[in-house]
Amino acid sequence: MIVRKPTVIIYTRDPDEDFLREICAGIEEEGVLYEIHSRDADMDELAFEAAKDSMLGSGIGIAERRIAMQMAKLPKGKNVFELNDPRFWQCRNLGANSARAVKKMPFKAIYGENREMSL
Numbered sequence: 001m002i003v004r005k006p007t008v009i010i011y012t013r014d015p016d017e018d019f020l021r022e023i024c025a026g027i028e029e030e031g032v033l034y035e036i037h038s039r040d041a042d043m044d045e046l047a048f049e050a051a052k053d054s055m056l057g058s059g060i061g062i063a064e065r066r067i068a069m070q071m072a073k074l075p076k077g078k079n080v081f082e083l084n085d086p087r088f089w090q091c092r093n094l095g096a097n098s099a100r101a102v103k104k105m106p107f108k109a110i111y112g113e114n115r116e117m118s119l
Helices: 017-029 043-053 088-103
Strands: 007-013 033-038 058-063 066-071 081-084
Touching: 007 017, 007 043, 007 088, 017 033, 017 058, 017 088, 043 058, 043 066, 058 088, 066 088, 081 088
Parallel strands: 007 033, 007 058
Antiparallel strands: 058 066, 066 081
């Protein structure tokens, strides 16, 4: 019997290790668990499948230096956030946002110079 834990799923293909570390740190800061698995697919497919496979409905796909956050009920390619060659703070906030989506909390800023988003 396979027991699934309530985690944010992260599917990767040749990820930038520094980006991955920052994403995981953002998720941890929000007190949510995560799992990392390697797969051979493009970023949209990785994010879509991660969200679908997550018991929490929140997933992240990382293909090299491209990252997407997806929610289970959204169609493939309609990512909540998508980053190309991001800064470290953006990776950390994207990770935090994947956990905040589950906790129904306001998102942190991902784009622009502001690091916090007030809602």
